[in-house]
Amino acid sequence: MALILASTSPRRRELLALLSISFDVKNPSFEERLVADRPAIDQVQSFAQGKARSVAIQEPEAIVLGSDTVIELDHGVLGKPADPAEARAMLRRLAGRDHYVCTAVALVCSAIGIDVVALSSSVVRMKPFDERAHERYLATGESLGKAGAYSIQGEGGDLVDSIDGDFPTVVGLPLRLVAQLLTQAGVSVPVDLDELYAVKPYANWARFSG
Numbered sequence: 001m002a003l004i005l006a007s008t009s010p011r012r013r014e015l016l017a018l019l020s021i022s023f024d025v026k027n028p029s030f031e032e033r034l035v036a037d038r039p040a041i042d043q044v045q046s047f048a049q050g051k052a053r054s055v056a057i058q059e060p061e062a063i064v065l066g067s068d069t070v071i072e073l074d075h076g077v078l079g080k081p082a083d084p085a086e087a088r089a090m091l092r093r094l095a096g097r098d099h100y101v102c103t104a105v106a107l108v109c110s111a112i113g114i115d116v117v118a119l120s121s122s123v124v125r126m127k128p129f130d131e132r133a134h135e136r137y138l139a140t141g142e143s144l145g146k147a148g149a150y151s152i153q154g155e156g157g158d159l160v161d162s163i164d165g166d167f168p169t170v171v172g173l174p175l176r177l178v179a180q181l182l183t184q185a186g187v188s189v190p191v192d193l194d195e196l197y198a199v200k201p202y203a204n205w206a207r208f209s210g
Contacts, residue, residue, distance in 0.1 A: 001109070002062040003187060006055040011153065012067055015173040018201060020191050021182070028066060030054040034079045040072035040102050045117045048104035053115075060110035063185055069172045071148035072100040078148045087143035088134065091159070094148060095129035101148075101170045107181045114185055120174035122165025124152070133159065157204040167205050 003023040005016055013025055030050035034043060052066030071078040073093060081087035101124055106117040127133075142156060143149040150156030152163075152170045168175045175196065179189045200206045 001111070001187075002059070003182075004055055004059055004062045004064045006051045006064050006066040009172060011171055012173045015168055015171060015175060015202065016065070016178065018191070018196060019175060019179060019182075019189055021187065021189060023065075024062075026055050026059070026064075028052070028054045030066075032068065032079070034070075034077055036076075038077075040070050040077045040100070041104075041119060043077060044068050044070045044102045044104040045106070045119060048106040049108070049115070049117050052106040052108040056108040056110055063107060063109040063112075063114065063182075063187065065178065065182075066106040066108070067103060067173050067178075069101060069103040069147050069169075072102055073097070080145055080147055081143060081149045084138055084143070087149035088138055090149040091134050091137070091143070092129060094126045094150075095134075095159075096126060098123050098125050099148070100124075101165075103169045103172060103174055105174065105177050105181060107185055109185065112185075116181065116184075118177055118181060120166055120169040120177045122163055122167075122169045124163050124170060125161045127159055127161045152208070153203040153205075157207060160208070163208045167200070167208055168202070171202070 005025045006028040028051035032047050047068035048066045052064045056064040102121045104119050108115050142154050
């Protein structure tokens with residue numbers, strides 16, 4: 001049975017490829033819309049399921065994997081900045097503080113009646129505010145399109161002090177959770193997860209524990 005990743009994210013494609021499983025990629029038609037008063041966990045799980053289901057409708061014989069990531073700060077949700085000014089404001093709010101990165105993974109297959117969603121969360125501690133460092137980072141353009149306005153696997157890793165939890169969760173696809181869900185769905189995962197996590201074969205992974 002074919003596996004399809006419902007995603008436009010090159011990071012999720014790269015991470016899923018680390019499991020040495022054959023898969024296709026299809027852009028989901030689902031549109032994310034953050035709701036101000038809705039808990040982060042509910043929103044991110046809804047987004048992951050929405051992405052997976054939008055592709056599963058078109059590919060009923062395939063197992064479809066969808067994922068989404070949001071940042072929780074002060075009991076509110078930070079999504080992707082609309083422009084550099086919003087990115088600057090987000091980074092200022094995050095500086096010197098801890099925040100939660102919540103990534104949900106959904107697996108949907110109409111043919112065998114699968115529709116499940118699970119969550120992985122990590123705590124990220126940012127370095128103290130440094131205006132010059134922030135402006136240098138904003139100038140790279142990397143902030144745009146990233147939840148919380150930073151990319152831990154890119155130059156945004158320089159703004160991060162440490163993480164408590166799963167590094168791939170912060171990037172956008174918790175590999176241990178994905179492997180667990182796929183195995184439960186009957187998909188063989190040939191990679192040794194403990195070995196993979198020991199080698200840390202992804203950008204900046206080795207810089208952070210977890």
